[in-house]
Amino acid sequence: MDTPEEAHGYDAMDHSAANQSVVSAFLEAGGDACREILDIGTGPGDIPLLLAAANPSARITAVDAAETMLGLARQKVARAGLEDRITLRAADAKSLPFDDGAFDGVISNTILHHIPDPVSYLAEAGRVLGRGTLLIRDLCRPTDRDAAERLVALHAAQENEYQQKLFFDSLCASLTLDEVRDALRRAGLADASLAMTSDRHYTIALRR
Numbered sequence: 001m002d003t004p005e006e007a008h009g010y011d012a013m014d015h016s017a018a019n020q021s022v023v024s025a026f027l028e029a030g031g032d033a034c035r036e037i038l039d040i041g042t043g044p045g046d047i048p049l050l051l052a053a054a055n056p057s058a059r060i061t062a063v064d065a066a067e068t069m070l071g072l073a074r075q076k077v078a079r080a081g082l083e084d085r086i087t088l089r090a091a092d093a094k095s096l097p098f099d100d101g102a103f104d105g106v107i108s109n110t111i112l113h114h115i116p117d118p119v120s121y122l123a124e125a126g127r128v129l130g131r132g133t134l135l136i137r138d139l140c141r142p143t144d145r146d147a148a149e150r151l152v153a154l155h156a157a158q159e160n161e162y163q164q165k166l167f168f169d170s171l172c173a174s175l176t177l178d179e180v181r182d183a184l185r186r187a188g189l190a191d192a193s194l195a196m197t198s199d200r201h202y203t204i205a206l207r208r
């Protein structure tokens with residue numbers, strides 16, 4: 001999602017309810033007590049802003065591979081005056097530039113389906129988590145194209161044609177629950193829980 005068209009198209013969509021939902025789930029899973037939180041694949045930076053507001057004791061590091069996305073995030077963090085609590089940096093989720101156990105909270109929303117090698121991404125998320133809370137959420141692949149089209153009509157009817165196509169393509173690129181379960185096992189995260197948490201999302205959660 002590094003082209004300006006993709007980044008701005010994504011940012012212009014209304015993700016507020018989904019963002020609030022994943023942040024609430026993270027806080028309820030123990031994220032409210034975390035002090036050093038990593039957001040992997042932060043995109044336009046909305047999730048770190050919500051985390052900073054909900055957990056005033058936390059410092060948040062937010063990484064993304066796409067410079068255009070990081071540019072959007074930097075603007076939002078600066079507008080909110082939160083540069084002292086939110087650090088943004090470029091990094092590949094499959095090879096994170098952090099020590100083992102560097103964070104007591106790891107959150108990551110809707111990036112797994114962008115990554116051709118999800119096992120490396122999941123293993124890295126588990127590696128940088130020390131004692132604390134991990135929460136990963138993403139889209140689950142619908143059974144067929146008709147089911148994907150129904151989800152687009154249900155959740156993106158108000159978006160423009162390009163944004164609807166982004167959502168449709170993301171649904172079709174996503175993994176099934178069985179595929180996620182297998183990737184978790186291969187990433188050494190077989191002890192994480194995995195469940196459908198909406199008509200289109202699954203959530204992975206782990207508490208150490």
Ligand SMILES: C[S@@+](CC[C@H](N)C(=O)[O-])C[C@H]1O[C@@H](n2cnc3c(N)ncnc32)[C@H](O)[C@@H]1O
Nearest residue numbers: 001041042043064065066069092093109111114
């Ligand atoms: C659908 S957006 C989600 C953004 C944000 N998590 C949110 O929920 O608003 C997916 C993000 O993952 C990022 N991404 C994809 N592959 C990545 C990788 N290998 N490493 C880091 N970020 C990646 C993209 O650049 C994009 O910003």
